[in-house]
Every structure is written in structure tokens, then in C-alpha cells.
Amino acid sequence: MNSNQAVYQGMVDAGIDFVVSLPCVNLGEVMKMVECNPQIVHIPVTREEEGLGICAGAFLAGKNPAILMQNSGLGNCVNALASLFELYHLPLLLVMSHRGTLGEKINGQIPMGRATPKILDALNIPYSRPKYPEEALETIVESWEHSMTGGFPVGVLLDNQYW
Amino acid sequence: MLKEVIKMDRIEAISQIIDELDQELVVCNIGFPSRELYHLQDHEKNFYMLGSMGLASSIGLGLSLSLLKNAETENQSPRKVVVFDGDGSILMNLGSLVTISAQGPLNLILVVLDNQCYGSTGSQCTYSEEVDLSLLAESAGFETVLVFQEEINFEKALQSKGPVFVHMKVNPGNADVPIIDLNPEEIKYRFMKEIENKL
Numbered sequence: 001m002n003s004n005q006a007v008y009q010g011m012v013d014a015g016i017d018f019v020v021s022l023p024c025v026n027l028g029e030v031m032k033m034v035e036c037n038p039q040i041v042h043i044p045v046t047r048e049e050e051g052l053g054i055c056a057g058a059f060l061a062g063k064n065p066a067i068l069m070q071n072s073g074l075g076n077c078v079n080a081l082a083s084l085f086e087l088y089h090l091p092l093l094l095v096m097s098h099r100g101t102l103g104e105k106i107n108g109q110i111p112m113g114r115a116t117p118k119i120l121d122a123l124n125i126p127y128s129r130p131k132y133p134e135e136a137l138e139t140i141v142e143s144w145e146h147s148m149t150g151g152f153p154v155g156v157l158l159d160n161q162y163w
Numbered sequence: 164m165l166k167e168v169i170k171m172d173r174i175e176a177i178s179q180i181i182d183e184l185d186q187e188l189v190v191c192n193i194g195f196p197s198r199e200l201y202h203l204q205d206h207e208k209n210f211y212m213l214g215s216m217g218l219a220s221s222i223g224l225g226l227s228l229s230l231l232k233n234a235e236t237e238n239q240s241p242r243k244v245v246v247f248d249g250d251g252s253i254l255m256n257l258g259s260l261v262t263i264s265a266q267g268p269l270n271l272i273l274v275v276l277d278n279q280c281y282g283s284t285g286s287q288c289t290y291s292e293e294v295d296l297s298l299l300a301e302s303a304g305f306e307t308v309l310v311f312q313e314e315i316n317f318e319k320a321l322q323s324k325g326p327v328f329v330h331m332k333v334n335p336g337n338a339d340v341p342i343i344d345l346n347p348e349e350i351k352y353r354f355m356k357e358i359e360n361k362l
Contacts, residue, residue, distance in 0.1 A: 018229060041232050043225075043266060046258030053218030053256075057190070057225025060210065060351070061233065061358055065225075083214025088347045 003163050004029035006133030007095060010140025011066060016093060017041065018063035020051035024070040026097040026163045031068060048073035052080035052092070059090050064144065066093035071100070071116040071157065072109070081123050081153060089151035093144050094125070101159040120155055127155030131162060168312050173276050174199040174338040176315060176331055177247065180274065183317040186361065187243045187272075188226060188354075192219045194283030195337035196247050196276065202340035207357040211343055211350050217255030219248045220273050224263050227271035227325075230358075242361070243270045243321070250277040250291035257299065260328075264304040269325040273300075278335045286335050300328035 001009070007030045011019070018041045019034050021027070034042050041063070045051040048069050055065035067077075074096060085092055099106075100113015120127050128143065130136035140156055147154040171179075177200055181189070189209045191197040197211040212219060223246035234241035253259070253275055263271065275296055280286040301308045307323040309316075311331040320327050343350075 018225075041228060043228065043262070045262055047256075049218070050221045050256055050258050050262065053215065053221025053259075054225035054228075054262075056218070057222040057227075058229045059225075060222075060355055061226050061229035062355075063225075063229045063232075080215045080218060084212075084218060087214050088351045090351070 001133045001137070003133050003136070003158075004033065006136040007140065007158065008033040010137040011093070011095070012037070013137070014064070014093065014141045014144035016064050016066045016144065018055065018058040018065040019043070019068060020045050020054050020065070021068040022048055022051065022070065022073055024068070024097045026158065027068050027070070027095070034068070048076040049080050052077050052084065055092050056084050056088070056090055059092070066095055066144075068095050069097075071096045071098045072112045074116055074119055075112060078119065078123065081125065085153050086123070090153075091144075091147035091151055092153040093140070093147055094127075094153055094155040095140070096155060096157050097163075098129070098157040098159040101161070103160040116157065125153050125155050127157055129157045129159060136162065168332065170332050170334045171313075172336065172338065173278060173282075173333040174203065174340075176276055176333050178203050179315045180245070180317045183321065184245065187245045187321075188358070189245050189247065190219055190223045190226065191247045192249050192252055195340075196249060198340045198343060199338050200247065201343045202338070207353040210354045211345070213343070213347055213350075217252045219246050219252060220256060220259040220263065222246075223271055223273065224259065224266065224268065227268040228266060231268055231270060241270045242358075243272065243325075245272045245274060248273060248275050249282070250275060250279060250296060251281040251289045253296065254289055254291070260300055260303040260305070263326050267306065267326060269306070271325050272320050272327040272329060274320075274329040274331070276331055276333050278333050280335045282335055282337055297328065297330035300330070
């Protein structure tokens with residue numbers, strides 16, 4: 001199983017049926033797989049915060065939502081994570097490609113890469129950092145279960161070494 | 164010279180619109196609009212926003228697309244979603260107009276009650292006096308764009324093909340209504356039950 005299939009299969013096994021996305025080089029293949037699955041509603045969005053609003057609406061109508069994005073987009077989500085998701089106790093699976101980690105060649109990715117875990121901590125959002133495909137598959141399923149049980153978003157960070 | 168238009172208060176516009184509603188779900192913008200709606204007529208099918216300014220239209224989009232998908236699976240016609248948004252909040256999330264238009268949910272009606280100011284924070288001006296929001300919706304490609312001035316014909320919005328954008332200028336200012344005495348979990352729980360019980 002390769003790194004893309006693991007992420008996609010984890011989401012399918014978790015029962016995710018509504019996905020919003022913003023492009024990322026690392027998550028590109030996963031987005032194509034999601035797009036090809038007729039059981040999953042896939043909505044490309046213009047900005048991550050908008051995507052979170054859409055996911056909240058989808059959950060209210062009975063869907064199991066996830067967002068696929070680069071970690072830079074986490075910065076665009078902060079208020080929605082706090083004053084929508086935390087406030088109303090809404091679940092959400094945040095699948096993020098974590099740029100700016102060890103091995104990063106583009107210096108522009110590094111500041112947000114370093115801030116990402118601290119932003120999640122500040123928002124009290126649990127997250128994991130799977131290192132290989134089998135671990136990602138399992139972690140994604142468990143993350144969604146945890147999100148539903150707890151009624152809060154749960155993150156999965158996929159860093160440069162994962163891909 | 165344009166004819167001077169006599170504007171309604173926002174609470175009057177909300178009141179006239181909800182009088183025309185039946186099974187439609189309502190997503191209402193943060194601040195005074197939600198308080199005014201709650202005061203006029205509380206209902207399980209109202210989702211009152213208590214935070215996340217700017218996201219009313221996005222919450223409405225996620226709802227309407229999911230209801231469409233559920234209805235398709237169950238072979239039923241989808242429930243409609245009416246969003247009460249404001250000029251300041253739609254200006255915070257203009258990309259939403261693009262996504263709504265591109266996704267084209269036929270069961271979504273986005274109502275922008277435009278008081279040309281940030282009414283819940285002390286009536287600071289927005290740019291909606293200089294920039295026409297209905298032209299933005301039109302150029303984004305909304306299926307139907309309706310502009311109401313002195314009178315509201317919401318029946319027309321309900322019968323038009325969606326996504327529908329309704330633009331209405333209202334007076335600045337808020338009605339003297341109390342805060343919403345429901346907690347967020349209650350708002351969510353009863354709204355979800357309402358959807359579950361009547362797909």
C-alpha cells in the first residue's frame with residue numbers, strides 16, 4: 001500500500017462521505033481518488049475557512065466530513081475551529097500535509113510548519129503524526145472515531161518524511 | 164437621479180420572509196440577525212450562529228449539498244435551505260459566492276440583508292454602498308438573482324431555480340431584542356433532529 005492509498009483507504013474505512021479540499025502537491029493523488037468515488041461528496045473550496053463552514057453544514061445534515069489541506073491552511077481556519085466547531089461540539093477530520101518539516105527545501109514553508117503543532121495545541125485539537133502508510137490508515141480511522149465520540153475536530157499531520 | 168428608496172428595518176424584512184416559509188431550514192447570521200429571528204419566531208429548523216462570522220453562506224452550502232445527496236439516495240425531493248446573511252459577513256467570505264455558483268445547489272437561497280454597515284459592532288460602514296453585491300452574485304453566476312426594494316416577494320425566491328441570491332437593502336440599526344437563551348449544543352441537537360425526522 002502506498003502513502004496515497006493509505007490516506008484514501010483510511011478515510012473510506014472511517015466512513016467519511018463528505019470532503020472539502022484545497023490543493024496540495026502531496027495530497028493531489030488522494031484528492032483524485034476522493035473525486036472518483038461516487039459515494040463521497042467532494043467540494044473543492046476557495047479558502048480553508050470556507051471549507052470548514054461547509055463541513056459544519058454537512059455534519060448537521062448527517063454527513064461525516066473531512067478537510068484535505070496543506071498545514072498553511074490551518075492558519076486560515078483558526079476562528080472557525082474555535083467559534084464554530086468547538087462552540088457547537090462538531091466533529092471533523094483534518095487531514096493535513098505538514099510542510100516545513102525536516103527535509104523541506106522551500107524556506108517559505110518553514111515558519112508555518114513550525115507553528116502548526118502549537119496552533120493545534122492552542123486550540124486543544126488532538127492530532128497524530130503517522131510515519132508510514134499502514135500507520136496512517138489505522139490512525140485516520142481511529143481519529144474519526146475519536147472526533148465523533150468527543151465532538152471536536154481531530155488532526156492527522158502527514159509530514160515530509162511520510163510522503 | 165435615482166428615486167429615493169424607502170427601506171425596511173431588518174427585523175421587518177426577516178418577519179415578512181419567515182411568514183412565507185414552511186419546511187425550509189434556516190441558517191441565520193451571527194449577532195443581531197439571529198436575535199431578531201429568535202425573537203420573532205423560534206423554531207427547531209433555525210440554526211442560529213453564535214460565532215464564526217462570515218460562514219453563514221458556507222454552512223448553508225454544506226447543508227444544501229448534503230440534503231441534495233441524501234434526497235438523491237432516498238429518491239425524494241430535497242428540503243430547501245434559506246440563509247440570512249449580511250453585507251459585512253458576505254464580504255468576509257466572497258469566495259463563497261464562487262463555490263456556491265460552481266456547485267449550483269438548486270435548493271439554496273442566500274438572502275443578503277444589506278444595511279451597509281457592521282450593525283452588531285457599532286454600525287461602522289461596509290463597502291456595500293460603493294460595491295453592488297447583487298452584481299457580484301450575478302457575475303459569479305448565480306442561477307437567479309432577485310433584488311427587493313420596498314416590497315418583498317419571497318414566493319418568487321422559493322419558486323425560482325437555485326442557487327438563488329436575494330439582495331435587499333435595509334435600514335441600519337438593530338431591534339431591541341434579548342440575547343438567545345439557548346446553548347450551542349441545544350441549537351445543534353434540535354436542528355439535527357429536525358433534519359433527521361423530516362429528510
